[in-house]
Amino acid sequence: MPGALADAVQLSWNLVEDIQQLFAYHFMENAYLAGTLVAVVAGVVGYFMVLRGQSFAGHTLAKVGFPGALGAALIGVSPVIGLIAFGIGAALLIGALSAREVKGQDVAVGMVLAFSLGLGLLFVRLSHFNNTTGVYSLLFGSVLGISDQDIGPIMLTTCITLALLSAIARPLLFASIDPEVAAARGVPVRLLSTLFLFLLALAVAEAVQFVGALLIFALLVTPAATAQQLTTRPALAVGLSVVLALLFMWFGLAIGYFTPYPSSFFITSFAFGTYALVRIARSGSGWLGRSRHQVQAKGEALS
Amino acid sequence: MMGIDTVLFSIIPPFSPNLIEDVRAMLGFDFMRYALLAGTAIALAAGAVSYFIVLRHQTFAGDALSDVAFTGALGAAVLGINLLVGLFVGTVAVALGIGLLGGRARARDVAIGTTLAWVLGLGVLFLSIYTSTASGSNGAIGVNVLFGTIFGLTAQQATLAAWAGAGALALLLLIARPLLFASLDPDVAAARGVPVRALGLAFLVILGVTVAEAVQAVGVLLIFSLLVGPGAVARRLVTRPFAALALSAGLALVFVWVGLTLAFYTPYPVSFLISTLAFCTYLLVLLGAQGQRFWAQRVKTAPAKKEPEELAVSRPT
Numbered sequence: 001m002p003g004a005l006a007d008a009v010q011l012s013w014n015l016v017e018d019i020q021q022l023f024a025y026h027f028m029e030n031a032y033l034a035g036t037l038v039a040v041v042a043g044v045v046g047y048f049m050v051l052r053g054q055s056f057a058g059h060t061l062a063k064v065g066f067p068g069a070l071g072a073a074l075i076g077v078s079p080v081i082g083l084i085a086f087g088i089g090a091a092l093l094i095g096a097l098s099a100r101e102v103k104g105q106d107v108a109v110g111m112v113l114a115f116s117l118g119l120g121l122l123f124v125r126l127s128h129f130n131n132t133t134g135v136y137s138l139l140f141g142s143v144l145g146i147s148d149q150d151i152g153p154i155m156l157t158t159c160i161t162l163a164l165l166s167a168i169a170r171p172l173l174f175a176s177i178d179p180e181v182a183a184a185r186g187v188p189v190r191l192l193s194t195l196f197l198f199l200l201a202l203a204v205a206e207a208v209q210f211v212g213a214l215l216i217f218a219l220l221v222t223p224a225a226t227a228q229q230l231t232t233r234p235a236l237a238v239g240l241s242v243v244l245a246l247l248f249m250w251f252g253l254a255i256g257y258f259t260p261y262p263s264s265f266f267i268t269s270f271a272f273g274t275y276a277l278v279r280i281a282r283s284g285s286g287w288l289g290r291s292r293h294q295v296q297a298k299g300e301a302l303s
Numbered sequence: 304m305m306g307i308d309t310v311l312f313s314i315i316p317p318f319s320p321n322l323i324e325d326v327r328a329m330l331g332f333d334f335m336r337y338a339l340l341a342g343t344a345i346a347l348a349a350g351a352v353s354y355f356i357v358l359r360h361q362t363f364a365g366d367a368l369s370d371v372a373f374t375g376a377l378g379a380a381v382l383g384i385n386l387l388v389g390l391f392v393g394t395v396a397v398a399l400g401i402g403l404l405g406g407r408a409r410a411r412d413v414a415i416g417t418t419l420a421w422v423l424g425l426g427v428l429f430l431s432i433y434t435s436t437a438s439g440s441n442g443a444i445g446v447n448v449l450f451g452t453i454f455g456l457t458a459q460q461a462t463l464a465a466w467a468g469a470g471a472l473a474l475l476l477l478i479a480r481p482l483l484f485a486s487l488d489p490d491v492a493a494a495r496g497v498p499v500r501a502l503g504l505a506f507l508v509i510l511g512v513t514v515a516e517a518v519q520a521v522g523v524l525l526i527f528s529l530l531v532g533p534g535a536v537a538r539r540l541v542t543r544p545f546a547a548l549a550l551s552a553g554l555a556l557v558f559v560w561v562g563l564t565l566a567f568y569t570p571y572p573v574s575f576l577i578s579t580l581a582f583c584t585y586l587l588v589l590l591g592a593q594g595q596r597f598w599a600q601r602v603k604t605a606p607a608k609k610e611p612e613e614l615a616v617s618r619p620t
Binding site for chain 1: 357362413417420423428432435524530534570572578585592
């Protein structure tokens with residue numbers, strides 16, 4: 001679809017005209033609407049995910065959508081049900097297993113990931129799912145194929161996820177930054193951890209069917225990681241993370257529209273490029289700041 | 304994929320109570336001999352690497368490097384170079400990147416995540432170029448890399464996988480002692496002059512090589528199962544490092560052999576069987592440890608039942 005369009009649309013120097021061209025098709029309006037909603041949720045949830053060092057769990061929950069959707073197709077129910085059931089099941093399993101693990105979550109997450117991918121393969125075989133395009137659309141999604149009926153559910157899950165997250169945001173922040181002190185102050189750290197995984201699963205399950213496992217993961221991790229490089233103040237970092245996710249999404253969609261290449265490539269590339277630049281700039285300014293500080297300290301010592 | 308399996312299923316003999324006869328029947332097929340050869344080498348290498356992955360908490364790195372194989376394979380297809388070259392270049396480059404970017408656990412998690420997201424985005428680009436230029440193809444090569452098929456190996460591929468697996472295992476055993484020290488207590492190891500950072504990088508490169516050689520034979524899914532499961536189980540069962548290392552490799556071998564045998568006699572895919580075996584063993588070991596702790600606690604607390612309540616009271620509110 002994008003390949004055929006690339007011949008019809010052309011980028012001009014007139015920006016207003018370009019934007020008019022961009023929204024000439026209804027599917028682009030839907031893509032922007034859904035993309036905006038997904039980016040907002042991913043920006044907020046991603047902030048906590050990165051803060052808690054749970055990128056691997058986020059990645060796993062995104063991939064679990066694959067057996068989820070296939071399993072649902074196999075027993076003949078809507079893929080959304082399969083996605084949400086598998087996502088929440090995986091979140092609970094990760095929570096239960098990692099509570100019994102030696103240190104950290106990564107082994108428990110890895111076991112759940114390997115097992116769920118195995119199930120995905122089994123479902124592929126059982127459903128005689130021979131066309132590879134189906135596998136790919138689950139993994140990489142297609143933002144351009146979102147219909148009017150899809151917008152409603154996306155809007156609904158976006159509101160639910162954001163409402164639940166804002167309800168637990170304060171204690172979750174405390175529990176994420178310093179779990180020991182939070183536990184000592186009576187904050188239910190374990191419960192919050194499971195609740196957060198549950199929310200992460202919900203946010204991912206909602207997004208994965210429209211934008212694919214890859215893109216939702218990229219939107220969760222990279223804007224939040226960049227924001228946390230730039231500021232340590234939580235509210236500011238959440239806002240920055242959302243703004244970055246939105247910018248990557250909007251620019252990626254626009255450039256994907258005017259070129260024959262997939263927009264998810266541009267979205268992930270912008271995100272990674274920004275992250276890399278910020279890290280380089282920060283290590284540069286950290287070095288500068290240190291030397292300036294030293295000069296200042298020397299000056300004070302002299303006077 | 305499906306077609307081959309159904310055809311095979313109709314010509315293989317049924318399972319009999321005579322086990323020797325069964326093994327002979329299995330080994331009578333070329334595809335089974337190649338699968339066992341490649342599977343054994345890959346299992347030994349992946350099992351040994353697995354112990355270190357679990358010990359060093361680098362499961363995410365293992366997953367990321369397995370996923371990178373996907374981009375590497377498609378990149379090679381787009382550029383028209385050898386698949387194996389693409390796989391090796393991709394995994395080793397990302398292994399080095401992860402090793403150089405990441406510092407402490409939390410920073411490492413983010414560094415791997417951001418890199419992985421971008422590399423997968425690159426994979427999508429390659430996929431779109433590949434499917435739009437190569438006429439009539441639908442990117443089956445990518446799905447093959449994801450799920451692989453160990454029953455479809457040629458003699459040449461099996462021999463190559465065996466040699467590469469043996470090479471990776473030998474390299475790992477060569478640095479096993481200092482790596483173990485650096486993994487168990489990095490600070491003390493650094494103080495004793497062990498090159499902790501260089502060893503970490505070397506380990507990631509060995510991991511990348513193991514993935515690259517295994518992926519084209521058995522697929523991302525199977526190699527990832529073997530990179531996590533055996534180590535996670537072995538570490539829970541044995542505390543002595545070298546015994547755990549050996550047990551991890553042994554477990555991987557058992558998973559692969561049992562999985563291949565089961566797949567030979569049932570219509571289920573090998574990778575599914577092996578990942579399920581690993582997961583069930585892990586669950587059993589976790590539950591066993593839980594039960595053991597439960598009984599030990601009951602024995603201990605039976606004379607003095609008040610103890611837990613006193614502990615609960617001492618918690619500040």
